[in-house]
Amino acid sequence: xxxxxxxxxxxxxxxxxxxxxxxxxxxxxxxxxxxxxxxxxxxxxxxxxxxxxxxxxxxxxxxxxxxxxxxxxxxxxxxxxxxxxxxxxxxxxxxxxxxxxxxxxxxxxxxxxxxxxxxxxxxxxxxxxxxxxxxxxxxxxxxxxxxxxxxxxxxxxxxxxxxxxxxxxxxxxxxxxxxxxxxxxxxxxxxxxxxxxxxxxxxxxxxxxxxxxxxxxxxxxxxxxxxxxxxxxxxxxxxxxxxxxxxxxxxxxxxxxxx
Numbered sequence: 001x002x003x004x005x006x007x008x009x010x011x012x013x014x015x016x017x018x019x020x021x022x023x024x025x026x027x028x029x030x031x032x033x034x035x036x037x038x039x040x041x042x043x044x045x046x047x048x049x050x051x052x053x054x055x056x057x058x059x060x061x062x063x064x065x066x067x068x069x070x071x072x073x074x075x076x077x078x079x080x081x082x083x084x085x086x087x088x089x090x091x092x093x094x095x096x097x098x099x100x101x102x103x104x105x106x107x108x109x110x111x112x113x114x115x116x117x118x119x120x121x122x123x124x125x126x127x128x129x130x131x132x133x134x135x136x137x138x139x140x141x142x143x144x145x146x147x148x149x150x151x152x153x154x155x156x157x158x159x160x161x162x163x164x165x166x167x168x169x170x171x172x173x174x175x176x177x178x179x180x181x182x183x184x185x186x187x188x189x190x191x192x193x194x195x196x197x198x199x200x201x202x203x204x205x206x207x208x209x210x211x212x213x214x215x216x217x218x219x220x221x222x223x224x225x226x227x228x229x230x231x232x233x234x235x236x237x238x239x240x241x242x243x244x245x246x247x248x249x250x251x252x253x254x255x256x257x258x259x
Contacts, residue, residue: 006161010135010215013208027191027201028208029068029096030184031177038183041158042071042128043078044243045250049154050082052124055254056152059085060123064114064142065130066090066107069098076102089121115141117149125153131251132157132215139217140225143253147229150255157249159213169209177202222251232256 014020015028036042053059063070072088079086080103087104091112098107112118115138117125125146131139146153159165181195194201217225219238226236233256241248 006163006166006214008161008215008217008221009211011211013133013211013215014204015208016133023190024194024200024204027194028205030191031180031201031205033068034180034184035176036071037073038180040071040074041244041246041248042075042156044246045156045241045248046075046078046082048241048250049075049079049124049126050086052152052154052252052254053083053086055257056124058123058152059083059087061086061088061126062117062121062123063088063090063126063128064092064112064117065127065133066092066096066098068096069101069105069107070128072105073100073102076105080104089123091117091121115145117145122151125151127153127155129157129159129212131155131217132159132212136221136225140229143226143251144229146253147231147234147255150232150234152255153251153253155251157216158246159209159216160247160249161213161216161218166210166213169206169213173206173209174199174202177205216249217251219249222249226251226253229253 015025049061053061063072069090072090076086076088090098090105090107093111093113095107095109095111101107112121134142143153177195181191184191191201219240222238230236234253235256236251236253238249238251241250
């Protein structure tokens with residue numbers, strides 16, 4: 001097991017704050033969306049998701065903390081090539097209308113609390129870049145809800161809580177924001193102003209990126225979070241998936257197979 005280089009810090013992210021002005025929120029969300037759509041980091045986990053759907057005997061993914069749609073604009077079409085009947089229901093505590101959802105995706109317009117997912121939302125639960133937002137007590141409650149209900153869950157995180165990763169963010173995030181911003185549509189004067197002339201948006205994204213890394217649960221933390229949550233044959237597995245030069249930490253929970 002790799003040594004923990006940095007302690008986990010439950011700092012705040014601007015995107016989590018209800019008081020963040022809508023213009024700045026949109027600036028950050030639009031950037032994150034265009035990066036996910038262009039870089040497509042999570043397309044590589046599609047085979048893992050297809051296998052989980054097969055093992056769980058379901059076609060439905062219930063995505064938690066979906067925000068502005070997460071990776072599903074590119075991930076779902078890739079997943080459907082491997083599992084043609086796959087569908088995804090996007091959910092959030094504060095639902096956000098998402099344009100241009102792919103075939104097989106829908107956004108639930110009523111709030112969903114991750115620690116008490118509504119009974120009718122059956123299927124494989126997923127979280128992308130979301131688990132780190134929750135302090136340990138809440139994260140454990142989220143995982144316990146899946147284990148108690150006997151439903152499968154899979155959480156994925158690109159960020160890493162290591163000194164080299166944070167230093168890389170400090171060097172690269174602002175230039176990356178400057179580079180990706182021209183790809184965001186529609187173009188707008190306020191975005192250019194707050195990105196290049198008065199670089200508030202790049203600095204917000206830099207802060208949230210570094211804080212996300214410092215809040216990320218390493219594999220050994222995931223072991224602690226799931227300790228004792230294995231009743232009735234429920235089992236947990238965590239690890240690291242490497243693809244295209246990126247490292248994705250994952251946690252998977254599966255109920256006991258029924259005869």
